[in-house]
Amino acid sequence: MTRSVLPGLAIATGVLIAGLLLAFTIGRYPVSLAELGNVLLAKLSGQRPDVPAAVESVILQVRGPRVLAAALVGAALAVAGTAFQGLFRNPLVSPDILGASSGAALGAVIGIFLSLGVLAIQAFAFLGGLLAVGAVYAIGSAVRSRDPILVLVLTGVVVGALLGAGVGLVKYLADPYNQLPAMTFWLLGSLSAANVSDLLPLFGPVAIGTAVLIALRWRMNVMSLPEEEARALGVATGPLRIAIVAAATLTTSASVATAGIIGWVGLVVPHLARSLVGPDFARLLPTAAILGGGYLLVIDTLARTAAQVEIPLGILTAVVGTPFFIWLLASMQRNWS
Amino acid sequence: MNIEGHDLAIGYPDHTVGSGLDIALATGEVLALLGPNGGGKTTLLKTLLGLLKPKSGEVRLGDKPLVDYSIRDRARVIAYVPQVHIGTFAFTVETVVLMGRTAHGTLFSRPSARDRAVALAVLERFGIAALADRPYTMISGGERQLVLLARALAQEPQFVVLDEPTASLDFGIRER
Numbered sequence: 001m002t003r004s005v006l007p008g009l010a011i012a013t014g015v016l017i018a019g020l021l022l023a024f025t026i027g028r029y030p031v032s033l034a035e036l037g038n039v040l041l042a043k044l045s046g047q048r049p050d051v052p053a054a055v056e057s058v059i060l061q062v063r064g065p066r067v068l069a070a071a072l073v074g075a076a077l078a079v080a081g082t083a084f085q086g087l088f089r090n091p092l093v094s095p096d097i098l099g100a101s102s103g104a105a106l107g108a109v110i111g112i113f114l115s116l117g118v119l120a121i122q123a124f125a126f127l128g129g130l131l132a133v134g135a136v137y138a139i140g141s142a143v144r145s146r147d148p149i150l151v152l153v154l155t156g157v158v159v160g161a162l163l164g165a166g167v168g169l170v171k172y173l174a175d176p177y178n179q180l181p182a183m184t185f186w187l188l189g190s191l192s193a194a195n196v197s198d199l200l201p202l203f204g205p206v207a208i209g210t211a212v213l214i215a216l217r218w219r220m221n222v223m224s225l226p227e228e229e230a231r232a233l234g235v236a237t238g239p240l241r242i243a244i245v246a247a248a249t250l251t252t253s254a255s256v257a258t259a260g261i262i263g264w265v266g267l268v269v270p271h272l273a274r275s276l277v278g279p280d281f282a283r284l285l286p287t288a289a290i291l292g293g294g295y296l297l298v299i300d301t302l303a304r305t306a307a308q309v310e311i312p313l314g315i316l317t318a319v320v321g322t323p324f325f326i327w328l329l330a331s332m333q334r335n336w337s
Numbered sequence: 338m339n340i341e342g343h344d345l346a347i348g349y350p351d352h353t354v355g356s357g358l359d360i361a362l363a364t365g366e367v368l369a370l371l372g373p374n375g376g377g378k379t380t381l382l383k384t385l386l387g388l389l390k391p392k393s394g395e396v397r398l399g400d401k402p403l404v405d406y407s408i409r410d411r412a413r414v415i416a417y418v419p420q421v422h423i424g425t426f427a428f429t430v431e432t433v434v435l436m437g438r439t440a441h442g443t444l445f446s447r448p449s450a451r452d453r454a455v456a457l458a459v460l461e462r463f464g465i466a467a468l469a470d471r472p473y474t475m476i477s478g479g480e481r482q483l484v485l486l487a488r489a490l491a492q493e494p495q496f497v498v499l500d501e502p503t504a505s506l507d508f509g510i511r512e513r
Contacts, residue, residue: 090425215445217447218448219444225424225436226419228386229419232412232417233437233488234413234439234492235439236409278427279427
């Protein structure tokens with residue numbers, strides 16, 4: 001590797017730390033670094049913090065859960081995007097390529113349409129994502145083809161379009177005063193409702209999916225070669241593809257269930273991480289996870305503070321992601337390092 | 338060890354490319370297949386590699402049918418040098434050659450120190466050790482061909498199957 005590894009990972013970690021500090025301190029109720037340090041140290045050592053109660057409550061109750069959720073969701077989307085880009089040998093792929101987001105969207109709007117509680121809506125979204133990808137995979141494997149990857153991607157596009165039509169139908173039928181705004185809000189992505197009870201259902205699937213992908217890091221390198229070559233090198237591509245898709249879908253569905261649909265993170269962050277540490281998944285996956293967490297923290301802080309009202313995350317990630325991606329296309333040409 | 342094809346019919350689900358083929362090779366023998374484009378050379382090679390099921394007949398490797406080998410065990414006996422491609426991601430030359438060691442590791446393992454030593458030795462044998470840290474996407478077509486050959490030898494197989502092996506090599510290297 002001509003690029004050395006440590007600076008890349010150090011830069012990603014720096015972004016994460018900067019994101020954490022920004023997210024904790026900036027906001028309608030500004031908190032100084034000293035107060036933040038005081039509260040966190042006191043919390044760790046089990047003493048009473050030496051700051052006003054309002055500051056402690058802002059840090060621990062209001063911003064804490066949201067900060068952790070943002071870091072987890074960003075990491076999850078970045079890891080899933082990294083995995084899918086390698087698996088499909090295509091740097092333009094994002095985590096929703098196989099319908100995870102559209103399935104989750106349909107699950108969530110159905111949950112809202114049925115006036116279910118927040119937890120039930122999240123469960124519907126999570127299951128919707130898993131079911132959609134499962135269906136895409138089953139259909140894609142049933143179609144006999146010399147190019148299973150292409151069939152899988154096309155099936156994902158088609159099923160995604162069908163699910164999108166389903167979302168449209170539910171929105172059309174929904175009560176325009178209560179349900180429709182909730183659906184629109186959810187579909188644009190937001191962490192404003194994140195609280196402590198969201199963290200475990202988010203952390204569990206994200207940690208499991210990421211651990212599986214990191215364990216398979218070397219095989220994922222080989223999987224990014226053409227199918228027949230990977231098999232000739234001794235990799236059972238069929239079962240391994242199922243494992244990678246399942247792990248990446250788990251992390252995507254969990255993050256979509258918590259934060260709604262946030263595009264672009266899973267597309268942009270893997271590129272950034274690859275330019276920092278190169279394409280070897282052993283370094284790429286951890287770097288993408290750390291960088292993704294930092295990236296979404298910065299975006300979420302912007303979403304909270306840039307305007308009088310909260311800006312939906314999906315809109316901000318698109319506004320930041322689109323020009324970035326065009327720049328990427330122009331500057332990298334055919335070399336996707 | 339022998340690799341044998343008995344009364345093979347080869348091709349794809351929708352059309353047959355060749356039939357009634359018998360072929361036998363022992364380790365150390367060299368066999369060159371010559372023929373016009375579209376004649377089925379690659380199809381036959383992929384059938385012998387187990388990447389394509391024969392439409393009838395059987396491929397045997399050593400004392401048992403090829404289909405009885407796991408993908409991993411098969412890769413420890415037969416290596417494949419495909420036609421040169423550019424590749425999607427900019428892996429280093431060393432990483433590409435190390436991928437040849439995959440079948441010698443387990444599902445979750447990374448290349449070991451021994452794997453690295455084998456890869457380096459093969460790179461040196463081909464005189465391309467200086468390329469080890471270069472991205473595979475940034476070297477010439479002929480160099481890529483050598484890297485894919487090196488990867489196949491790093492696999493430490495009994496047989497190497499080469500598809501259009503000299504297409505992008507210059508005459509000096511072909512002679513070697």
